[in-house]
Amino acid sequence: MNIDTNSIWQPPAQEPDVSEGREGRTPADLNRWRELTHSTRELAQRSGLSKAEVARRAGMPDGTFSQWYSGKYVGRLDRTNLTMAQWLESAASAATIERAIPAGPGFVMTKTAAEIFAALELAQIAPDMVIITQAAGMGKSHACKQYAATRPHAFRVTMRPQTKTCFAMLVELGRALSVMENNPAKLDSAIGARLQRNGRQTLLIVDEAQNLEDRAIDQLRYFLDEYGCGIALTGNTSIYGRFKDRSSGPDYTQIKRRFGKRLYKMQPYPEDIAMIIDAWCIQDTDQRTLLTGIGRKPGHLGQIDKTLRIAHLLAAGEQADLALKHIQAAYQNRQWEE
Known part of the structure; x- marks a missing residue:
């Protein structure tokens, strides 16, 4: 079911009242609320999320989230702000990892x-x-x-x-x-x-x-x-x-x-291993030799996939292209070898 995010994610019609100076409802909390509602709306529209789904992912009751986003929440604003800030940070971190790890080649007819x-x-x-x-x-x-x-x-x-x-x-x-x-x-x-x-x-x-x-x-x-x-x-x-x-x-x-x-x-064909490596677009000779050896060990073709996903993540952390050292480190980190 497609969600019309533009219609359901309108900017809040009002802002929380912090004039009484109650604990957890200060001008600083209001400024933070403005930042968070803007970020929440952008992320939800970009990801096609409903308000109920955002509330679920943030771990907040639907009613509480609805009141918080609309500016009608009368409880402690600092605590609801913190909950949403933690979710936004987590979502950003997850998105970074997803971008770093390739989806993989999918099914290969070996x-x-x-x-x-x-x-x-x-x-x-x-x-x-x-x-x-x-x-x-x-x-x-x-x-x-x-x-x-x-x-x-x-x-x-x-x-x-x-x-x-x-x-x-x-x-x-x-x-x-x-x-x-x-x-x-x-x-x-x-x-x-x-x-x-x-x-x-x-x-x-x-x-x-x-x-x-x-x-x-x-x-x-x-x-x-x-x-x-x-x-x-x-x-x-x-x-x-x-x-x-x-x-x-x-x-x-x-x-x-x-x-x-x-x-x-009980063992894959040599051409099976080569086809999986080809599907990952690995051209470097040393990398292919290492991956071929990995494919012959327990876990076989699945080992190649898992190792390359982690290797790509390591390379992304260094803002570098995939190299032999990343594949070696990924395989050793999976504790299949001392």
């Missing part, structure tokens, strides 16, 4: 990401059940997010320890799929109907699937069998090892035989 897309397409079109396992920082979640955002009828939901049981997982799926069903006994059917509504080309991407119990995974297998919904389980090595190394357990055989593809990768 070779590994292309393999993930291929596995997800198989699961969606066949339909089938796939497992995608990668080391942390290789872009698995980013690729899954990008796929779900750019493919019709593809849904992504992230599991956590609190959603490990079958019912807790169904509640999370229902929330992600906007399924409203108050009867717990009918929740799985309601979710199945929602998935089936799109025909046989629906995909459910379940990220961090290592958090799920076997019964919960078997419920996902039921969605594939009964409703023709493709299922992609993504997570760390434990989800892969659970079905690779075990030969018994609840519903083990039924689940294992449903997997049509297993994508398992």
Whole structure:
């Protein structure tokens, strides 16, 4: 919803009365109020903020802020002035940091990401059940997010320890799929109907699937069998090892035989690292060599992104261009190396 900041942020119609000389309401407080209301109005108009949002961010009740800004506040002006001054200072500091840290290149279709897309397409079109396992920082979640955002009828939901049981997982799926069903006994059917509504080309991407119990995974297998919904389980090595190394357990055989593809990768391709460095527009040979080494260590591509964000912040603090020393300091400050 667009806010017409010019209409809602008119200059105050009156000024606080400080004629009685009460504590906290001196001429100096009035001058400070004039400065602060002007700064508040400029920032709010520039940022497209409503008065309610400014009050919320400043940690001030709506009514108090409204009276303070309009010049009608009858309490201690010095204290409300201080609250607004602290918020304005904090906002200015945050803006400085945001300008110093680049947004980053966004999603990059690396070779590994292309393999993930291929596995997800198989699961969606066949339909089938796939497992995608990668080391942390290789872009698995980013690729899954990008796929779900750019493919019709593809849904992504992230599991956590609190959603490990079958019912807790169904509640999370229902929330992600906007399924409203108050009867717990009918929740799985309601979710199945929602998935089936799109025909046989629906995909459910379940990220961090290592958090799920076997019964919960078997419920996902039921969605594939009964409703023709493709299922992609993504997570760390434990989800892969659970079905690779075990030969018994609840519903083990039924689940294992449903997997049509297993994508398992613990190291990024060299060209993946190069593509991420290219996306950050790093041309210096020494910088590229250091970043390539970082990309081969735990955290991989994610390490490159985080290190470069901090390095850019360090360079901005010196009002200098990004240099090798900034990348070295950023990586050491993240305590991955002594």
